[in-house]
Amino acid sequence: MSSPLSWGPPHPERADAARNRQRLLTTARELLSEAGPDSLTMDRLAERSGLGKGTVFRRFGTRAGIFQALLDDNERALQHEILSGPPPLGPGAAPVDRLTAYGSARIRFLTENEDIARAATEGRRPGGRRPPMSQIHIRVLLRELDLPGADVDVLTGQLASALEAPLLLQLLDAPEQDRSALTARFEVGWRYLVERVCGSTGTTAG
Amino acid sequence: MSSPLSWGPPHPERADAARNRQRLLTTARELLSEAGPDSLTMDRLAERSGLGKGTVFRRFGTRAGIFQALLDDNERALQHEILSGPPPLGPGAAPVDRLTAYGSARIRFLTENEDIARAATEGRRPGGRRPPMSQIHIRVLLRELDLPGADVDVLTGQLASALEAPLLLQLLDAPEQDRSALTARFEVGWRYLVERVCGSTGTTAG
DNA sequence: CGCGTAAGCGGGGTAAAGTCCGCTTATGTC
DNA sequence: GACATAAGCGGACTTTACCCCGCTTACGCG
Numbered sequence A, B: 001m002s003s004p005l006s007w008g009p010p011h012p013e014r015a016d017a018a019r020n021r022q023r024l025l026t027t028a029r030e031l032l033s034e035a036g037p038d039s040l041t042m043d044r045l046a047e048r049s050g051l052g053k054g055t056v057f058r059r060f061g062t063r064a065g066i067f068q069a070l071l072d073d074n075e076r077a078l079q080h081e082i083l084s085g086p087p088p089l090g091p092g093a094a095p096v097d098r099l100t101a102y103g104s105a106r107i108r109f110l111t112e113n114e115d116i117a118r119a120a121t122e123g124r125r126p127g128g129r130r131p132p133m134s135q136i137h138i139r140v141l142l143r144e145l146d147l148p149g150a151d152v153d154v155l156t157g158q159l160a161s162a163l164e165a166p167l168l169l170q171l172l173d174a175p176e177q178d179r180s181a182l183t184a185r186f187e188v189g190w191r192y193l194v195e196r197v198c199g200s201t202g203t204t205a206g
Numbered sequence C: 001c002g003c004g005t006a007a008g009c010g011g012g013g014t015a016a017a018g019t020c021c022g023c024t025t026a027t028g029t030c
Numbered sequence D: 001g002a003c004a005t006a007a008g009c010g011g012a013c014t015t016t017a018c019c020c021c022g023c024t025t026a027c028g029c030g
Helices: A015-035 A042-049 A053-060 A063-084 A095-112 A114-121 A133-145 A152-161 A165-172 A179-197 A201-205 B015-035 B042-049 B053-060 B063-074 B076-084 B095-112 B114-121 B133-145 B152-161 B165-172 B179-197 B201-205
Strands: none
Touching (some): A015 A042, A015 A053, A042 A053, A053 A063, A063 A114, A095 A114, A114 B165, A133 A152, A133 B076, A133 B095, A152 A179, A152 B165, A152 B179, A165 A179, A165 B095, A165 B152, A179 B152, B015 B042, B015 B053, B015 B063, B042 B053, B053 B063, B063 B076, B063 B114, B076 B095, B133 B152, B165 B179
16 A cells, blocks of 8 residues: 555646646746746736636746645655655655755755745845844844754844744634634644753753 | 944934935824824825835835834834833843843834835735745644643744755855855754754763 | 546736836945 | 935836637547
């Protein structure tokens, strides 16, 4: 049983729809490699694919959606390695090792697809994104902690990203839960993370 | 001197510019509370502030920039508490405690400003955001690890957010560094995080 | 094989974002 | 207080995302 799990669209598309999606993705990649992300407009993509604008929007919903779709599509190979490739990325290794392996793989994947990832994430660059308050504050505190072997700058980013809006909003989107309970969970989760990372790990073993 | 540190714009604005920024923020809040985020268009904001559209864009660069600015402005109070409020949020407590306190404060801040945060982050909702591959995979592995006292769902989100595009892209934006070194750092950082969290913490103490 | 129907398609229309560049005005200097 | 100059301003203009809704077509069923 390779059990492909449920990582496919739960609702299979009609044959022509699938064909058009493929055509659109291909054209998108062409435009991208020919003239960069800015040249990839919905109109142009539609026309050059020989399809209607409506179709493009039906498929991807949003301009960012196209880049997201491209990214997802490129991610398929990685997905396959995880499901049925060799360890430690694939099954068979210890969970911790699979976790670190997955992280490395994903980081490499993102750097290889930097331009697409960038286009999928940021709309336009609103100018100088100075590091926000969170990062400055967290960095200072981490430095005071003086964690041996830690890359403070990287760790700062990692912790800060756990306090960014998208994560919390995603949790809040969970249906039929009451807010206060969710935020409480989130706060406890944060405390857990901090304690683990900045860890009084040795104290218990004494 | 409460030493305001360097958390202000490093380049002071002209008096009229400052006044206009304030006017714009106020109007933005009015529009927001009167008719919701969707009603806040650049044109409307400009007109209702009695200013030109160019001014709005000069100030905020982008529609999302307005919401970001609103958020930043609302965050000022929190900022002040951190710099000179009572512990554990303010100075005087142990760094770890300040970290957890900061996290809690920020989480509460975000929930209180949910609508603005949402508008600042997501452009439009591209439809059903099913949880991406990262989360599914990480969640499975975390469950296998069976960490005592951990909220797996929350922890999943936290770890996944450390592998999301924005964080890596931000690091890659650092000037005059070579890519491979940065990604290597990032990979090491990830390994560090995973080991800390999923911790073979007791093993060293044995 | 023909029919019903729901999914998919098309492309014109609208409103909003973001750009440009000449004009205005704050601010520092003599 | 007049001047020089650089920052700020305005609003017409262009481009583009995104919506709408009648038409077309794939595909399951009898």
